[in-house]
Amino acid sequence: MPALARLIGAVAPSLGLNWVILTGVGGHFPYRSHPEVVGADPIAVAAARRLARLARENGIRLAPTYNCLGHQSFREKPGALLRCHPEFNEAPDLDMTAFEFDNFMSWCPNHPEVNRLVCDLIDELMDGFEADALHVGMDEVFVIGQCPRCKGTPPAELFAKAVNDLHEHVVGRRGAEMQMWGDRLLPPTFGYSMWESSHNQTESAVDLIPTDIVVCDWHYELKDDYPSVRYLQEKGFRVWPAGWNEEAAVRRLVEVSRGEATEKMLGYLATTWVEVGALAAELAGETVETDDRDVPKVVSCVRLGAELAGD
Numbered sequence: 370m371p372a373l374a375r376l377i378g379a380v381a382p383s384l385g386l387n388w389v390i391l392t393g394v395g396g397h398f399p400y401r402s403h404p405e406v407v408g409a410d411p412i413a414v415a416a417a418r419r420l421a422r423l424a425r426e427n428g429i430r431l432a433p434t435y436n437c438l439g440h441q442s443f444r445e446k447p448g449a450l451l452r453c454h455p456e457f458n459e460a461p462d463l464d465m466t467a468f469e470f471d472n473f474m475s476w477c478p479n480h481p482e483v484n485r486l487v488c489d490l491i492d493e494l495m496d497g498f499e500a501d502a503l504h505v506g507m508d509e510v511f512v513i514g515q516c517p518r519c520k521g522t523p524p525a526e527l528f529a530k531a532v533n534d535l536h537e538h539v540v541g542r543r544g545a546e547m548q549m550w551g552d553r554l555l556p557p558t559f560g561y562s563m564w565e566s567s568h569n570q571t572e573s574a575v576d577l578i579p580t581d582i583v584v585c586d587w588h589y590e591l592k593d594d595y596p597s598v599r600y601l602q603e604k605g606f607r608v609w610p611a612g613w614n615e616e617a618a619v620r621r622l623v624e625v626s627r628g629e630a631t632e633k634m635l636g637y638l639a640t641t642w643v644e645v646g647a648l649a650a651e652l653a654g655e656t657v658e659t660d661d662r663d664v665p666k667v668v669s670c671v672r673l674g675a676e677l678a679g680d
C-alpha cells in the first residue's frame with residue numbers, strides 16, 4: 370500500500386501523469402456481497418478510500434480494473450471467481466496447460482447469474498475507490514463460444530454481449546466511464562499478433578458495442594505503423610494508445626498516434642506490469658534490488674511516454 374500511495378501521491382504528479390489505472394485490485398478487494406470470491410491479501414476499503422483522496426488531491430483520476438470475461442485463471446489455476454463459481458466456466462474441460470492458455474480461462478457471457486454477481490463486485494470496487502471510471506479488462510479472450518449455451522453463436526456476438534451487459538451497468542446505471550483493452554476489436558489483417566488483435570473472429574464486435582467506451586489500444590512491439598489507432602477513432606471510439614517496455618516502440622506508437630490524432634485521441638497510456646514497489650521507487654530515482662529485469666526498461670518507457678505525450 371505505501372508503494373501505491375507513493376505512486377499516486379508523489380511519483381505520478383511529478384511526471385505530469387493525470388491517470389492511474391490499477392490493474393491488480395479487482396481480484397483482491399474485500400467484497401462483502403460475495404466474500405467467497407475475494408483473492409489473497411485484499412486491499413482494505415479504508416486504504417482504497419485513502420488512495421482515492423490522494424488521487425483527487427493530486428489531480429489524478431483513478432480507475433480500478435476488474436478483469437471481465439477472459440483472464441479468469443493464473444498459471445493454469447482458476448482465479449477466485451471461477452474457483453468459487455465453477456458453473457461460470459466457459460470451458461471447464463479445456464486443457465489449460467496447452468498452447469499457453471494457462472492464464473486464459475473465461476466465464477460464460479450467457480450464464481444467467483454471472484452478470485448479477487460481477488456487477489455487485491463492480492459496485493463495491495468502484496464505491497471503494499470512489500471511482501467514476503472502471504477498466505473492465507477484456508483483453509486476450511481466447512476461450513469463447515465453447516459451452517452448450519454459447520456454441521453456434523458467432524464469437525463477435527458473444528464478445529459484444531459481454532461488453533454490452535457491462536456497459537449497461539457501468540455507463541447506463543452508474544453513469545461512469547468504461548475503459549477496455551482493444552485487442553479483440555482488431556482484425557487479423559492489421560498484421561498484429563494473435564495477442565494484440567483478434568485471430569478468433571471477435572473483431573466485428575467493434576460495430577456492435579457503444580462508442581462511448583474508451584478503448585485502450587495496446588501494442589508493445591516496434592512497428593512502422595499502428596493502423597488500429599486510426600481505425601478505432603474512425604469507428605467512433607476515444608482511443609488511448611498503450612505501450613510497454615521497449616523505448617523505440619513507445620516512441621513510434623506516440624508518433625503515429627500524434628500523426629493520426631483526432632478529437633478522439635486521449636494521449637498515451639504507459640503500461641508497467643511490474644511490481645509496484647520497485648516501480649514507484651525507481652521512478653522516484655532510487656536504485657532497487659529486483660529480479661525483474663523489466664523494471665529499468667519499464668521505468669525508462671514511463672518517463673519517455675510522459676515526456677513525449679506531455680508537451
Ligand SMILES: [Zn+2]
Nearest residue numbers: 477516518519
Ligand atoms: Zn457460454
